[in-house]
Amino acid sequence: MDWKIRLGIIGGGQLGKMMIAEAKKLGVYVVVLDPSSECPCHSICDYHIIKPFDDSKAIMELAEKVDTITYELEHIGVDALIQLESQNKQVFPTATSLKIIQDKYSQKMRLMELGIPTPAFKLIDSVSSLQSVLDEYKAIVLKTCFGGYDGKGNYLIKNPADIECALEALGQGSLMAEQFINFKKEISVLACRGQKGEVVVYPVAENIHEDNILTETFVPADISIETSKKASGLAYKVMEAFDGVGMFCVEMFVTEDGDVYVNEVAPRPHNSGHYTIEACITSQFENHIRAVVGLPLGYPNLIRPAVMLNILGKEGYIGEPVYDGVEDMLTFGSVKAHIYGKSVSTPKRKLGHVTICGSSLEECKKISNLCKNYLGINKRC
Ligand SMILES: Nc1ncnc2c1ncn2[C@@H]1O[C@H](COP(=O)(O)OP(=O)(O)OP(=O)(O)O)[C@@H](O)[C@H]1O
Ligand SMILES: [Mg+2]
Numbered sequence: 001m002d003w004k005i006r007l008g009i010i011g012g013g014q015l016g017k018m019m020i021a022e023a024k025k026l027g028v029y030v031v032v033l034d035p036s037s038e039c040p041c042h043s044i045c046d047y048h049i050i051k052p053f054d055d056s057k058a059i060m061e062l063a064e065k066v067d068t069i070t071y072e073l074e075h076i077g078v079d080a081l082i083q084l085e086s087q088n089k090q091v092f093p094t095a096t097s098l099k100i101i102q103d104k105y106s107q108k109m110r111l112m113e114l115g116i117p118t119p120a121f122k123l124i125d126s127v128s129s130l131q132s133v134l135d136e137y138k139a140i141v142l143k144t145c146f147g148g149y150d151g152k153g154n155y156l157i158k159n160p161a162d163i164e165c166a167l168e169a170l171g172q173g174s175l176m177a178e179q180f181i182n183f184k185k186e187i188s189v190l191a192c193r194g195q196k197g198e199v200v201v202y203p204v205a206e207n208i209h210e211d212n213i214l215t216e217t218f219v220p221a222d223i224s225i226e227t228s229k230k231a232s233g234l235a236y237k238v239m240e241a242f243d244g245v246g247m248f249c250v251e252m253f254v255t256e257d258g259d260v261y262v263n264e265v266a267p268r269p270h271n272s273g274h275y276t277i278e279a280c281i282t283s284q285f286e287n288h289i290r291a292v293v294g295l296p297l298g299y300p301n302l303i304r305p306a307v308m309l310n311i312l313g314k315e316g317y318i319g320e321p322v323y324d325g326v327e328d329m330l331t332f333g334s335v336k337a338h339i340y341g342k343s344v345s346t347p348k349r350k351l352g353h354v355t356i357c358g359s360s361l362e363e364c365k366k367i368s369n370l371c372k373n374y375l376g377i378n379k380r381c
Contacts, residue, residue, distance in 0.1 A: 004029070005026070006031070009032050011071055012033075014340040021044070022289045028289065068294075069089065069092075074102055075149070082096065093246045104144075104148070119141075121179070143177075156180065181255065182256075188252065189201060189204055191236065192284070194290065202273065202280065204220065205220075205272050248268075249266040250265050251264050275308040312347075314345065316347065324375075329375075
């Protein structure tokens, strides 16, 4: 095989950086499109186009320099990517699937069409429709259809008095209301499909969120075998729903009764899959690269239990990132640190993560709790 593989990545953040680390192992030439010359990918990509993500000329420039385009964030101008696809340029995951996923409403419609269980949902076009959906669902999560991340773009409404504040907070764009699910656990399943149609599904991960931001991931998830099978089966179905090529992450809720609902789908490697770097035979980043450039996929199997702990920007501080406690955490030999190299720290911004692998999940959790003391994060069991 002629090994001149040229890959373009839209977005130069930490996901792009971890993709590049794997791409370079495979001898792939990588061009990044990101507006910041200080983004995490800048120092390790082969070429950096310093222009906005939604600049269609910049996307065309990227397309000229590479054979395949992928992306590390979903909030990008999709029309230019659709145009590239129509000119037979490879874009993975496909621009068509990205367009459906970018709009939370069309994403949920697609899932529903395929019989994938999701929280009940409705598009909201007036205050009165919101009122009647609240009567029907009792409690709702109002969501902006476009652009939400880390819970920004969501508002929990439990009584009619919250409606005004919710609408004010979420602004003018299109909105959807989802039934509030009183879940017992949040889990996620990563799945990757190669260009020949083969699919690999990773073990179920259990996720802890605080203020809507992922703080910690435990693998394997503490759920029954039946729930685990249900979740993996849903991940396969999601890959069909979006005709996915590349890595997808399926976020799900598990209820007390063992019901599993799909919350949302990300068409890219995901924060809850960072543990795969140290804990799986093939990391989510390696399989993503393999899939999008057309190589066979590697096994997703878990080698050993793992905990991933995010390092978030300190409250009340904006400025150069400080990594207090990381050196102390590294005194535990099983702790692996990933520092993203962002230029600015803002409250709760994802600045890095650590992964702890061990012979049991209990052992990993113990060390993670000790690490939290160094990070000043509240201890959880
Ligand atoms: N229908 C729901 N019922 C209960 N909780 C929900 C519901 N929808 C969302 N949430 C909570 O809000 C969090 C963020 O929601 P969602 O995943 O839709 O938003 P996001 O901002 O796109 O997420 P991300 O953090 O993945 O970028 C979820 O992880 C979950 O804790
Ligand atoms: Mg989410």
